[in-house]
Amino acid sequence: MLGKLIKDRTVREAIASASVIGLNLVSATFVGLLMGWWLDRWLDTKPWLLLTFLILGIAAGFKNVVVEVKRIQKADAEEHEEHGDTDAKP
Template sequence: MADDPLPSLADLDRRLKEARDTVVGPPERETPPPTSSAYGSAMRLGVEFSSGFVVGGLIGWALDRWFGTRPWLMVTFFFLGAAAGMLNVIRVVRRMQAEADAQADEDSDLKRG
């Protein structure tokens, strides 16, 4: 074994090029895996929705304590947080729908040929 010379880098490079030329590539999947599960999407929507309420309520509560205007700022910011949470949910759902539509278009293109 000590008598065997180590292969040169040029030899290694040549063998790698030959191997790359013979490999066609990984087989294509018929349908790509889903980007997220339904459970994950539902959890994300729930967090988006409830975080608006919580953050708005906390900001209002803190401002009420600071300015001594209980409960007006908390109520105001609670509703602002609710609106922000609903807006976030609408944005996420629209994005998810656009991704689903793009995936459906891609799938129909693959089926056509």
């Protein structure tokens, strides 16, 4: 349905990329939280493993966001080079 509403391919790709960035951050944080909670229950170490894995999940989420943003910037720079734009910054 979104493809029918938004005809421009670049706009659809930008929306998809923004969605992936948000999902990366949220999902990594949630996975770290769940792993820490489960390990705390199993090993009876409340709240230390939960906090540790939550911090690791947040860090992994931000790392994923940085990697995705760099990928988007690289693709944008390559697109500008293809079209001969000189004002594109690496």
